[in-house]
Amino acid sequence: MGRTYNRCPRCGSSNTATFIDRYPFHDDEMKQKLNSGKVVLGECRYPAVSVEGAIVPLGPTKRCNACKKDFATPPILIDSKTGVAEDYRDIVTSVILSVGGFRGGWTEISVKKNKSGAMVCVSVMGPAVSEEDMMPDRQISAKEWKRLVDTLYGKMNLHEWKKKYVIPGVLEGTQWKLEIKMTKGRKRTYLGDNDYPPYWRALLKVFEEISGYAKL
Ligand SMILES: [Zn+2]
Known part of the structure; x- marks a missing residue:
C-alpha cells in the first residue's frame, strides 16, 4: 500500500x-x-x-x-520578499476540486477550513442531475482536515505538480480544476484537459471519501 x-x-x-x-x-x-x-x-x-x-x-x-x-x-513556501518560510499545510484555507465533461455537467467539491475543522460542500451541475446528487453540507473534524492537507502535500507532493495537464487536440473528454486558497489571498490553480497528474485516482478517492459523494 x-x-x-x-x-x-x-x-x-x-x-x-x-x-x-x-x-x-x-x-x-x-x-x-x-x-x-x-x-x-x-x-x-x-x-x-x-x-x-x-x-x-x-x-x-x-x-x-x-x-x-x-x-x-x-511542502514549504518561502516568501520571496520577506524570506519567511511557511508550511503549506498550515496556510491552506480551502481546497476545491471541479471535474466536468465537454457535454455533461460539472461536479464541484469544496472543503473550507473553519474553527472546528472544515465544511465540505458538493454541488453537481448539468442536465443529468438527480436527487441523489443533492448532498447535504458536511462538517468534518480538525483531524480530518489535517489528514486531507497531509495527504495532498506530504504524500502527493501537490506543491511539485505541474500547473497544467493538457493533451491538445481532443475535443471531448474530461476537464478538471484543483484550486487551493491560502492565507493572505494567495492561491494555486492546477488544471487538466484530458490529462491527469500521477495521483489523479488517489485524489478522486480522497474527495469521494471526505464528501461521501462517490460519483466522481
Ligand atoms: Zn519522473
Missing part, C-alpha cells in the same frame, strides 16, 4: 530512489541498494529553513530513475 504514493509527481514513474544522508562505508546491503537504484546519495547542496521554530532541510528526498528529476521536497 505504501507504494501508492511513491511516484514521481512529474512523469508518474514509480521507479524512484530515496536519498540517504551519509556515505554507507563498506555496507554490502547498502552497496546493493545503491547499485539497484533504490537509494541515491545526498549532496548537501540544499539549505534549511526555520518554520515556526523547527529546522526543515529543503532538499528533495527522492529521485526519479525514469526522468532523473529530484522530488519529494518538503
